[in-house]
Amino acid sequence: MASSDPTSLVGSMDEIRRIFNKFDKNGDGKISSSEVIDSLGELGTKISTEEVQCMMQEFDKDGDGHIDLDEFVDFIQHGGMDGGADGTTQNGGNKELKDAFDLYDIDKNGLISARELHKVMKMLGLKCTLGDCTKMIRQVDQDGDGNVNFEEFKKMMSNGLV
Structure with a gap:
């Protein structure tokens, strides 16, 4: 059941496409900053314009001001890291990963719980139970506290599940 695929928290390509479509409110094939704000607001996440x-x-690798599906998939699959192997710098060196982590960390306590993961998955239209989310968390939770901290998330996104 354990997988080495770093997209395990979001699932298959079809699920990634479905998530993209949830963020792409107007269906134009790209995600604008206002669509990000709206989507995160639905999750109960307040985010500033600067953030x-x-x-x-x-996310926006071509600099056109929007996130297209390819950019979204690249971020999900590689954690937004160009090259991926050197994503080990301290604190600020993993801004992309921290942004991704923060999407799941709804209560901003520095941990992703099974309940938070379940809430995000439901908002994104992915069918999974709280039990499924608990199993996903267990696959990544190296310190056994029942949550995923940023270091565990970073390791998962950088190297796949351990």
Whole structure:
């Protein structure tokens, strides 16, 4: 059941496409900063315009001001890291990963719980139970506290599940 696929928290390509479509409110094939704000607001996540602009810069590799499906998939699959192997710098060196982590960390306590993961999955239209989310968390939870901290998330996104 354990997988080495770093997209395990979001699932298959079809699920990634479905998530993209949830963010792409107007269906134009690209995600704008206002669509990011709206989508995160539905999750109960408040985000500043500056935070959205930073996030957009990380996702938007071609600099057109929007996130297209290819950029979204690249971020999900590689954690937004060009090359991926050197994503080990301290704190600020993993801004892209921190932004992705923060999407799941709804209560902003520095941990992703099974309940938070379940809430995000439901909002994104993915069918999974709280039990499924608990199993996903267990696959990544190396310290056994029942949550995923940023270091565990970073390791999962950088190297696949351990």
